[in-house]
Amino acid sequence: MPTADDVRVNPASLPRRIVSYAFKEPVLAILVVVLAVLQGTRPQPWLVLPRLVDWPTVLTLAGLLMLTKAIELSGLLMWLAHRVVHHVRTERALAGLLIGLAAVLSMFVTNDVALFVVVPLVLSLHALTPLPVKRLTIFLALAVNAGSILTPLGNPQNLFLWQVGGVSFGHFVWALAPLTAVLMAMLYLLTFLAFKGKSLDLSKDAAKEHVDRAYAGVAAVLFAAFVLLADSHHPGIGLVGVAGGFLLWRRDAVLKIDWALLLIFVLMFIVLRSVAALPWVHDTVARLGLQSPLRAYVAGAVLSQGISNVPAAIMLAEFTKDWRALAYGVSVGGFGVAIGSLANLIAVRLSKTRGIWLPFHLVSIPFWFVAVALGGWLLTHP
Structure with a gap:
């Protein structure tokens, strides 16, 4: 009779594991398949492929992932989140506070990390008093x-377009400040209409999280230093310092x-730049x-609805040098259908709420239409 160890190393189980991982990381799996097809139909020397990667962007992303992980593991963000909501009195005020907290965190520790802090916070508060978790999740995304x-x-x-x-x-x-201000104003107006002034009692909530002050303090200092190095176009030096220090x-x-995210980013550059170089694709997009800034903007907003805003930015950057117009387009492209931004999928996954997809799109798609119109006006009226 086979032992557990035999089962773990049994080659027959390998295909099942691959399929399981592919379902867990569908974006990575799709990129691998597309790369295999490209290499089969229009092969390039394997040693040439790394040249297609924008390594400063990847190095900067790696450093930020390490620093934000350190801040997350220190317990500082969750402690801060509980402290911030401690004196909230109404459902509408809680929604407004959580939306503001999520937005501010996303500016500095990425949108994914912000969700990993705020959505679990909503779930923990829901254990104290009934909350509209589904609606809150949609608005947090x-x-x-x-x-x-x-x-x-x-x-x-943004990281990619900043480097480019x-x-x-x-x-x-x-x-990017005007677009951010307009979209946040839209969101708060919608929040006022969507949430009630119903009384809540969260006074029993207390931040039980332990904060490792040394860990948080060092991470904060390194974060500032790394951003300065990346800003001066030396992310490699910053990454060596951050990774070396934390490893010791x-x-x-x-x-x-999230090493899978780094690999996805590397493959995105290789696959999308290879696709953009295909004669028929190049001619069509050209x-x-x-x-034209307005056309680049519309292309970013629309293409994001089909392939998400990160790959849209990478692909369209091959055809326009107007980073601002493209940034506006792919930023607005994060709204609309859920795939427009991976943050949407993460928010829904973290909430563990059934039946959320229809309500999500009933809010996000109209929001996208209005955002596209306002973003286009801002772009053409600086």
């Missing part, structure tokens, strides 16, 4: 998509990051005239 637009650290597409544009951190923030002191900040 919108909040991190809107808030993360402001800074290069907010989401992967070659502009300073402050210049990027200044350029707190290696969990390195070992527990005929769209993306040198």
Whole structure:
């Protein structure tokens, strides 16, 4: 009779494991399949493929993943979240506070990390008093998509466009501030209408999380230093310092990051740039005239609905040098259908709420239409 160890190493179980992992990481699986098809139909030397990767962006993303993981593991974010909501009195006030918290966090620790803090917070508060978890989850997804637009650290597409544009951190923030302000104003107006002034009692909630102050403090200092190095176009030096320091002191900040996300990003560059180089694709997109800021904006907003805003940014950057127009387009593209932004999928997954997809799209698709119109107006009336 086979032992448990025999089962674990049994080659016959390998296909099942591969299929299971593919369902767990569908984006990664699709990229691998597309790369295999491309190499089968229009093969390129394997040693050439790494040249298609924008390594400064990948290095910057790796450093930010380590630093945000360290801040998360220190317990600081969850402690802060509980402290912030401690004196809330109404459902509407709680919704507004959580949306603001999610938006601000997403500006500095990425939209994904913000969701990993705020959605579990909603679930823990729901154990104290009944909350509209489904509705809150939808609005939190919108909040991190809107808030993360402001800074290069907010989401992967911003990080990429910041590196490609070659502009300073402050210049990027200044350029994206009008769109962020308009979308957040829209979101708060919608929040006022969607949530009631119903009384809540969260006074029994107490932050029980332990905060490792040394861990949080070192991570905060390194975070500032890393951003300065990335801003001066030296992310490699910053990454060596961050990774080396944490491996010697707190290696969990390195070992527990989302390595699949890094691999997905590398493959996105290889696959999408290879696809963009295909003659028929290149000719088709070139005929769209993306040198026009408004056309580049619309292309980013629309293409994101089909392939998500990160790959849309990478692909369209091959056809336009107007990083601001493209940033506006793919930022607005995070709304609409759920696949427009991976943050949408993460929010729904964390909430563990059934029947959320229809309500999500009933809110997000109209929001996208209005956002596209307002974003286009802002872009053409600086």
